Amino acid sequence: MTSLVWVEHDTGAIKDATLSAVTAAAALGEVHVLVAGSGVGDVAAAAAQIAGVTKALSADDAAFDHVLPENVAPLIAGLMANYDAFVAPATANGKNIAPRVAALLDVMQISEILSVESADTFTRPTYAGNAIATVQSSDAKKVITVRGTAFEKAAREGGSGTVEAASGAGDAGLSSFVGAEISKSERPELTSAKIIVSGGRALQNSENFHSVIEPLADKLGAAVGASRAAVDAGYVPNDYQVGQTGKIVAPEVYIAIGISGAIQHLAGMKDSKTIIAINKDEDAPIFQVADIGLVGDLFKIVPELTGKL
């Protein structure tokens, strides 16, 4: 069985999520990868070096920039004549394109798998991770997205795959990229950080969020996350949201500050190795999952903690 894995990249670096998808695909058999966009030759060469990869397809075409699904999905669906499975990381791009590929192939996608049980059987989270379903697919080809936190990352080096050019229909003429507002930060990326400091509604406003949460994160070399309530209220941008419908994280240490612990938030962080919670309400549900809890006012506790580290 041979899988085609979608390479998530920003024309330069291959994103960690790709490496977890390669590991998941390797459990199914041989692994080829697909790199798409203009000027992606170097990325394809790098992707061919990922441990376990035997071939990298390079689709060098500006129509594939910005991963417009109208252009990328037909490319993948065409290539799938030669593959048994399409495997994408469950990133915003992966979630955008994989179902479009699945429908073009008349396949029911298996979303955000947690494990590969056999060639046709997988586990996946449902109901905000409160029910883990084991599902068996009867489709001839599989279309799968992979939850990054559930699989080890394949090594970036060690493979010796060949690079081959691939091409598709190009621009479908249905959509165009207008622009992006990408958050810039010196801090580690949320989904690959070892330590995350997350703030909730209790921070009250953007100024507090920055002056209370960020110094602690900087002391710890941590990434910064947030609850939906903090994002909705505009304290931080949308890409900080951790949860069922935000980012899924599993760092070594997750520090939840002024976050109540709604099931939708827990869904995104309860696989963290150690959870630390700071909340003034001793009955807050977050304490039911926290390894270490401290009850009290965050506006007193957090600056003191930052000072003492």
Add this chain to the structure above:
Amino acid sequence: MKILVPVKRVIDYNVKPRVKMDGTGVDLTNVKMSMNPFDEIAVEEAIRLKEKGIATEIVAVSIGEQKAQETLRTALAMGADRAILVVSETEVEPLGVAKILQKIVEEEAPGLVILGKQAIDDDSNQTGQMLAALTGRPQGTFASAVVVEGDSVKVTREVDGGLETVSLKTPAIVTTDLRLNEPRYASLPNIMKAKSKPLAQKTPADYGVDVTPRLKTVKVSEPPKRSAGIKVADVDELVAKLKAMGVAA
């Protein structure tokens, strides 16, 4: 233009789901059910487009049990004009839902279909993208802003790094994210009025769609449980713990 809004009846987001003892699924007996929250946002967006004079008619669709009528009545009470219930007493997968919606799109010819990005029960995040593929239309997923401009629509999308804007030729498919809007509550008079709005009943067979599942659920189990740990008394104790863990020097 006409707007089609698919709405799913799901477990209420405030309820903690419980896995059935026999491992066949989640126990939904006597559990509060509601409209999928992302679909409320979709209905709200459609209503706002109608209030702006861009949309002319809003059609809500649900595929599911007879009880999904309640969900459609909620959509009608919020402001949808009419509804279609495609009755299936067994669960229809996103691919099957997308195929039924494709037929409805062919019949109704909406300028926009606005779906939720994700149903909070199956957490699939597939249906809108699949519908876009089947109808050959562009897709603007995870939308936090939707601006209709002539025969195109600008969709701002919530992506991993922040926000991205794409321009799509209409007709187009949009899926909602949390920041698109804040859905309204239906007023009592509107709830009364919704009772007399048209609600058509169909079956998957009426559309010639085979909804046989492709995925078999072998079993459903609870995730590994985390147990509560310890509480520390003060910051000094917390600092000591962090040092012991090697997190702080």
